[in-house]
Amino acid sequence: MTQVPTVTLSDGATIPQLAFGTWQVPDAEVTPAVLHALQTGYRHIDTAAIYGNEAGVGRAIAQGGVRREELYVTTKLWNDVHAKADVRRGIESSLEKLGLDHVDLYLIHWPSTVKHGDAYIEAWDALQEFKAEGLATSIGVSNFHAHHLDAISGEVPVVNQVEVHPTFAQVPLRTLCAERGITVESWSPLGSGADLGNPELAAVASELGRSVAQVIIRWHLQHGLIVLPKSVTPARIEENFSVFDFELDADTMARIDALDAGNRVGADPDTATF
Ligand code: A2P
Numbered sequence: 001m002t003q004v005p006t007v008t009l010s011d012g013a014t015i016p017q018l019a020f021g022t023w024q025v026p027d028a029e030v031t032p033a034v035l036h037a038l039q040t041g042y043r044h045i046d047t048a049a050i051y052g053n054e055a056g057v058g059r060a061i062a063q064g065g066v067r068r069e070e071l072y073v074t075t076k077l078w079n080d081v082h083a084k085a086d087v088r089r090g091i092e093s094s095l096e097k098l099g100l101d102h103v104d105l106y107l108i109h110w111p112s113t114v115k116h117g118d119a120y121i122e123a124w125d126a127l128q129e130f131k132a133e134g135l136a137t138s139i140g141v142s143n144f145h146a147h148h149l150d151a152i153s154g155e156v157p158v159v160n161q162v163e164v165h166p167t168f169a170q171v172p173l174r175t176l177c178a179e180r181g182i183t184v185e186s187w188s189p190l191g192s193g194a195d196l197g198n199p200e201l202a203a204v205a206s207e208l209g210r211s212v213a214q215v216i217i218r219w220h221l222q223h224g225l226i227v228l229p230k231s232v233t234p235a236r237i238e239e240n241f242s243v244f245d246f247e248l249d250a251d252t253m254a255r256i257d258a259l260d261a262g263n264r265v266g267a268d269p270d271t272a273t274f
């Protein structure tokens with residue numbers, strides 16, 4: 001079976017670099033998709049309370065026959081339970097739905113400052129307690145700009161999961177995270193599909209005899225990013241995992257780096273109203 005490379009986080013834990021993303025996969029569809037991913041060899045599953053599919057992910061984990069110690073499971077705290085009185089309900093509900101006594105990585109999903117002000121700062125204090133209690137092995141954040149990272153105190157998050165793909169490369173934020181020992185995880189790594197039609201990426205893919213998705217996933221891996229492609233299509237789930245038998249050379253990496261065009265496809269954390 002293919003061994004997925006791992007990255008060592010700043011707290012010493014190791015994380016598989018390629019994950020199976022489940023955003024926008026309804027609960028009814030997520031169990032067969034995750035089961036197929038586990039059969040293919042994925043060992044890192046990324047979900048979130050707001051995806052509404054933690055129970056289905058939990059069913060796949062229970063049925064999948066992969067030992068818990070070999071699995072890496074990430075979930076995320078939703079924005080409406082940042083306050084001190086509510087935050088514990090967030091992780092308890094996720095663990096119950098997943099059928100787990102701990103997750104490997106627990107993230108604050110969004111700072112949600114427009115709707116909930118500075119409550120994410122309290123939420124970060126709570127995540128540190130959850131880690132101390134063993135409910136989460138590692139803790140991190142998602143969709144944090146530099147100023148959100150500056151506002152929290154105590155432990156430095158091990159991960160910042162943000163939108164990254166070739167036409168939205170987030171170089172300044174990636175550089176800042178690297179300086180602080182924060183590993184960046186790329187959500188919508190294919191641009192939610194938008195980068196798949198890029199002509200330069202199509203040219204690279206055809207030169208290498210690979211698919212555009214595979215080229216993009218290699219670009220993330222070779223930049224040291226944790227990459228979470230999402231698909232409900234069995235052949236694509238396999239295709240996105242078949243990326244460990246080729247490499248992009250430095251010139252090709254530079255060609256893809258040059259595609260950065262500030263093409264954000266998701267919400268900006270500073271203006272998101274949810
Ligand atoms: P589907 O789930 O219907 O297979 P991202 O991971 O950037 O959010 O992108 C997910 C989107 O890209 C989904 O619409 C998914 O479609 C599609 N997708 C995922 N993998 C591939 C692939 N290898 N080839 C083409 N489209 C893909």
